[in-house]
Amino acid sequence: xxxxxxxxxxxxxxxxxxxxxxxxxxxxxxxxxxxxxxxxxxxxxxxxxxxxxxxxxxxxxxxxxxxxxxxxxxxxxxxxxxxxxxxxxxxxxxxxxxxxxxxxxxxxxxxxxxxxxxxxxxxxxxxxxxxxxxxxxxxxxxxxxxxxxxxxxxxxxxxxxxxxxxxxxxxxxxxxxxxxxxxxxxxxxxxxxxxxxxxxxxx
Numbered sequence: 365x366x367x368x369x370x371x372x373x374x375x376x377x378x379x380x381x382x383x384x385x386x387x388x389x390x391x392x393x394x395x396x397x398x399x400x401x402x403x404x405x406x407x408x409x410x411x412x413x414x415x416x417x418x419x420x421x422x423x424x425x426x427x428x429x430x431x432x433x434x435x436x437x438x439x440x441x442x443x444x445x446x447x448x449x450x451x452x453x454x455x456x457x458x459x460x461x462x463x464x465x466x467x468x469x470x471x472x473x474x475x476x477x478x479x480x481x482x483x484x485x486x487x488x489x490x491x492x493x494x495x496x497x498x499x500x501x502x503x504x505x506x507x508x509x510x511x512x513x514x515x516x517x518x519x520x521x522x523x524x525x526x527x528x529x530x531x532x533x534x535x536x537x538x539x540x541x542x543x544x545x546x547x548x549x550x551x552x553x554x555x556x557x558x559x560x561x562x563x564x565x566x567x
Contacts, residue, residue: 450525451492457521458484461514465489468551475499478546481508482562484518485551491522503530507544509558511536537561 447453466485
């Protein structure tokens, strides 16, 4: 019985990862299952709050993935291809959070510019601008005001997508420092609280 539970968990873990490649199952492992002396299959998975995540223990109750279905799913995902640019990868992350980034105009960005980004659309547009620019430093030039989890995840991913050496400077609406400075780039999809927090910095 224990070996069968291990097999079910492995099968369903793979299915969850294939269904939503923008999410890393390895980065959000579930609690140990009954096959290794940990928790039984019953219970709540800590990662279930993530968008698109399917609990492997809930899936296990329905049995392993049919080989024909598995091949069909694999071909479907393989045909989509990987994102071909940082901006495309950012849009894939946004889609995983069920976000539809609004268009935003970042304008020309020079190495001396400081930007305050508000809204997923502003973040995606800035990622695209920084990827196309030269001598730009995301970690030094950009600050993001983002409170909703999806908005924060997208903003934090910007540093990784642009190979920044430091993390994104990220602030929630109630934690924006008064000394923050820069040109505000606001998109229509910005959270209301984030929009209000950016108002003192708009010129």
